Amino acid sequence: MSETTVEHHGHQEHGHHDYKPHWSDWLFTTDAKKIGFIYIIMSFVYFIVGGALAGMIRIELATPKMDFVDGVTYNGLVSMHGTIMIFMWVMPFVAGIINFVMPLQIGARDMAFPRLNAMGLWLFNAGALVLLATFLLGMPQAGWTSYAPLSTLDKKEIGMDLWILGIQLLGVSSIMSGLNFIVTVVKLRAPGMTWFRMPLFVWSSLVVGWLMILAMPAIAVTLLEVFLERHFGFTFFGPAHGGDPILYQHLFWFFGHPEVYILIMPAFGIISEIIPVFSRKPVFGYKLMAWSMILIAFLSFLLWAHHMFSSGMDPRLSLPFMILTMIIGVPTGVKMFNWMATMWRGKLYLDSPMIFSLGFLITFAVGGFGGIILASIPIDLHITNTYFVVGHMHYVLFGGSVMAIFAAIYFWFPKMTGYKLNEKLALWHFGFTFIGSNLTFLPMHWLGMLGMPRRVADYDPLYANDNLMASIGGAIMGFGTLFLVANYFLTLRKKERCAENPWNSKGLEWTHASSPPSANNFDEIPIVTTDPYDYGVLTPPKAAKEAKAHG
Amino acid sequence: MADSNSHNSSVTPYTHLGHTNPWPFTASVGLMVAVFGLLLVALKSPVGWMLTIIGAGVFLIAVFSWVTMLVREDIGEATGLTNPEFPSIGRWMVGFLILSETFLFGALFATYFYLRNHDQVYTGSLLHFYNLEGKVFEIWGLFPILNTIFLVSSSVTVHFAEEALRHGKEKLFQILLAITVVLGVLFVGGQVYEYYNFAVNEHFTPQVSTFAGTFYTLTTLHGSHVLAGVIVLTSLLVGSFYKSLSPKRHIALSVASIYWHFVDVIWILLVAIIYLRYI
Numbered sequence: 078m079s080e081t082t083v084e085h086h087g088h089q090e091h092g093h094h095d096y097k098p099h100w101s102d103w104l105f106t107t108d109a110k111k112i113g114f115i116y117i118i119m120s121f122v123y124f125i126v127g128g129a130l131a132g133m134i135r136i137e138l139a140t141p142k143m144d145f146v147d148g149v150t151y152n153g154l155v156s157m158h159g160t161i162m163i164f165m166w167v168m169p170f171v172a173g174i175i176n177f178v179m180p181l182q183i184g185a186r187d188m189a190f191p192r193l194n195a196m197g198l199w200l201f202n203a204g205a206l207v208l209l210a211t212f213l214l215g216m217p218q219a220g221w222t223s224y225a226p227l228s229t230l231d232k233k234e235i236g237m238d239l240w241i242l243g244i245q246l247l248g249v250s251s252i253m254s255g256l257n258f259i260v261t262v263v264k265l266r267a268p269g270m271t272w273f274r275m276p277l278f279v280w281s282s283l284v285v286g287w288l289m290i291l292a293m294p295a296i297a298v299t300l301l302e303v304f305l306e307r308h309f310g311f312t313f314f315g316p317a318h319g320g321d322p323i324l325y326q327h328l329f330w331f332f333g334h335p336e337v338y339i340l341i342m343p344a345f346g347i348i349s350e351i352i353p354v355f356s357r358k359p360v361f362g363y364k365l366m367a368w369s370m371i372l373i374a375f376l377s378f379l380l381w382a383h384h385m386f387s388s389g390m391d392p393r394l395s396l397p398f399m400i401l402t403m404i405i406g407v408p409t410g411v412k413m414f415n416w417m418a419t420m421w422r423g424k425l426y427l428d429s430p431m432i433f434s435l436g437f438l439i440t441f442a443v444g445g446f447g448g449i450i451l452a453s454i455p456i457d458l459h460i461t462n463t464y465f466v467v468g469h470m471h472y473v474l475f476g477g478s479v480m481a482i483f484a485a486i487y488f489w490f491p492k493m494t495g496y497k498l499n500e501k502l503a504l505w506h507f508g509f510t511f512i513g514s515n516l517t518f519l520p521m522h523w524l525g526m527l528g529m530p531r532r533v534a535d536y537d538p539l540y541a542n543d544n545l546m547a548s549i550g551g552a553i554m555g556f557g558t559l560f561l562v563a564n565y566f567l568t569l570r571k572k573e574r575c576a577e578n579p580w581n582s583k584g585l586e587w588t589h590a591s592s593p594p595s596a597n598n599f600d601e602i603p604i605v606t607t608d609p610y611d612y613g614v615l616t617p618p619k620a621a622k623e624a625k626a627h628g
Numbered sequence: 629m630a631d632s633n634s635h636n637s638s639v640t641p642y643t644h645l646g647h648t649n650p651w652p653f654t655a656s657v658g659l660m661v662a663v664f665g666l667l668l669v670a671l672k673s674p675v676g677w678m679l680t681i682i683g684a685g686v687f688l689i690a691v692f693s694w695v696t697m698l699v700r701e702d703i704g705e706a707t708g709l710t711n712p713e714f715p716s717i718g719r720w721m722v723g724f725l726i727l728s729e730t731f732l733f734g735a736l737f738a739t740y741f742y743l744r745n746h747d748q749v750y751t752g753s754l755l756h757f758y759n760l761e762g763k764v765f766e767i768w769g770l771f772p773i774l775n776t777i778f779l780v781s782s783s784v785t786v787h788f789a790e791e792a793l794r795h796g797k798e799k800l801f802q803i804l805l806a807i808t809v810v811l812g813v814l815f816v817g818g819q820v821y822e823y824y825n826f827a828v829n830e831h832f833t834p835q836v837s838t839f840a841g842t843f844y845t846l847t848t849l850h851g852s853h854v855l856a857g858v859i860v861l862t863s864l865l866v867g868s869f870y871k872s873l874s875p876k877r878h879i880a881l882s883v884a885s886i887y888w889h890f891v892d893v894i895w896i897l898l899v900a901i902i903y904l905r906y907i
Binding site for chain 2: 101102104105106107108111189190191192193195196198199200202203204206207235238239242245246252255256259260263264265290291292293294295297298299301302304305306307308309310311312313318319320321324327328331596
């Protein structure tokens with residue numbers, strides 16, 4: 078390990094002094110690492126914007142009366158918060174981290190189609206600009222799901238049109254990224270990198286690519302139909318002329334449910350990368366981990382109608398969708414148990430990425446249980462469209478995806494910049510985020526049980542205390558995020574270069590590329606001879622003795 | 629995890645082609661402006677068309693420059709790949725693209741089946757095959773038959789064009805490719821004429837029923853795919869005069885040909901499902 082460090086050090090220092098990027102280098106870049114970096118920076122900016130919207134929502138909900146914003150603004154805030162967090166924060170962040178890490182992990186120089194990749198990046202930014210324009214021209218009112226009668230009736234509302242066009246651009250961008258991920262993983266692996274020697278993050282990139290190319294076309298068609306109905310008098314969803322609003326929900330959720338797995342699947346990959354490194358043990362049940370991701374992705378296309386139990390669709394459809402939804406809990410549970418089994422009797426190092434991963438395991442488990450509860454028809458009929466759903470969804474997407482994203486930031490930051498983020502500030506960040514998020518989203522579960530509907534600004538005083546608690550939690554969470562921002566700027570100002578492989582990881586991106594990697598990733602393409610997580614395979618004598626003593 | 633080995637012959641040397649390219653960025657900006665323009669058109673703003681045309685122009689120039697650059701440089705080294713199997717990357721790409729497009733058309737066919745079923749349940753009649761005057765209106769006729777002939781035969785000619793290229797018969801290849809392009813243009817022309825006939829002469833506009841809306845959306849989406857194929861094949865034909873294709877470098881044509889066959893298959897499904905209602 079130390080040899081590698083020395084060997085790369087000179088090269089990287091040289092590269093560091095040599096490299097003076099021109100502004101056009103960033104605008105016109107086709108280098109997956111730069112593209113990934115722009116994705117990550119932009120998505121983080123949008124995360125702050127989406128967080129500010131969430132803060133405004135929580136201020137409004139802190140008291141039962143409508144006293145902070147009016148109803149139209151509140152609808153706009155809710156719609157844009159969901160849209161930004163899903164399409165402009167988690168998805169582009171995922172695209173960015175995959176762009177940066179995945180080619181390095183499979184020993185490739187770049188993505189398979191670097192120019193298409195650049196096109197995807199700038200189409201994403203174009204779509205994001207269109208969506209942000211709604212803040213000036215009027216925010217959409219129909220929520221991030223934009224259910225049909227809401228989105229088709231008010232034809233003068235320009236926010237809705239901007240939303241449709243923005244999402245179309247983002248969708249095209251995602252399809253381009255998805256194609257690139259798949260072909261890169263399939264064709265550009267280094268010699269010796271067989272399918273079952275791929276790191277699990279690479280598996281998750283492959284699966285996300287599949288989900289993107291198969292789910293995104295459905296939303297493209299759905300929004301095309303909404304646009305035609307709004308402006309050109311076509312009928313698809315309007316019941317007055319023979320359309321059916323339930324069709325919208327079918328089409329939307331055929332996209333929407335795989336979309337949820339686009340958001341969570343990379344988190345699975347990230348956690349599977351981090352836990353073995355900080356447990357110094359191979360990941361438990363590697364093949365099962367890969368297969369369970371494939372199974373989850375496959376099943377995610379078959380359970381869209383569990384969002385629609387109360388929509389008025391044919392009730393005979395409900396039961397199969399409920400059963401399939403419960404079945405998807407099995408591979409997900411397999412992953413949870415495998416992560417825990419990876420840590421079992423490992424040598425745990427509680428560095429910041431590992432702390433966030435542990436936080437992920439706890440909050441994601443709560444979110445998953447909420448999902449199983451919501452899947453059963455009799456319960457769902459009572460608590461659908463209540464705050465229970467909001468709580469569940471935020472546990473999965475914030476406690477799951479975003480927690481894993483934070484873990485990824487702390488884990489790969491040294492790889493991207495050559496500097497390590499401050500551990501103490503990271504712990505503060507984790508503390509505030511973990512306590513704040515649970516304080517915010519846990520009360521939502523019993524608020525929903527008590528019957529508080531979602532998407533309301535004005536509610537019964539009965540729910541006041543729990544809502545105040547959630548708002549305080551939101552403030553704590555928002556404050557915690559400042560630690561990450563401060564950490565970022567402080568670390569970049571200090572310019573204290575860390576070790577080439579600060580976590581002692583065995584991934585190709587750490588062992589064979591400098592930090593930050595050179596433009597061509599590797600001086601020589603590595604030849605892969607071993608499995609991805611061979612930690613502690615050569616058991617040191619002391620540990621062997623202990624293991625014997627334990628039986 | 630791995631060892632570097634400089635003497636391994638399976639790794640081809642990396643050719644540096646630079647890590648920047650202005651066209652993806654420019655094309656994206658053009659597309660965004662065009663989209664804004666279209667939005668303004670929908671909102672009946674006077675500058676809408678102007679913005680659309682400017683944006684589309686920028687987009688087309690950028691894509692054209694992108695493609696000609698691809699043609700000029702050696703495609704095998706274009707991405708600086710370490711894998712010598714470059715041609716198969718193109719085939720994988722178009723394969724997955726077709727899969728994605730299948731879901732695109734699938735969602736629209738699903739719309740059609742859903743609304744048809746909805747009609748049967750709620751109105752008792754089959755479909756709203758009516759025009760504005762409420763007369764039953766038959767969409768099958770001369771033009772769909774001609775269009776089917778054009779598209780199916782163009783699939784045959786593009787296949788033999790590829791065969792001719794592989795065997796080095798360059799003149800034959802160019803003639804067959806030109807025929808394919810002409811047939812594609814005839815198809816699009818036939819479609820436009822059909823729309824004109826339906827909307828103006830028969831008063832069968834997209835607004836009259838859910839069926840009409842689905843029909844126009846599906847056929848226009850398919851027609852735009854044909855148009856995209858025509859543009860790709862035309863640029864290959866133009867490029868072939870500058871020796872961009874050869875018996876050893878025919879990957880661009882085989883990718884385009886796979887895509888063309890796919891568009892043909894979708895048309896046959898369209899005829900069977902929408903025009904003839906076999907399914």
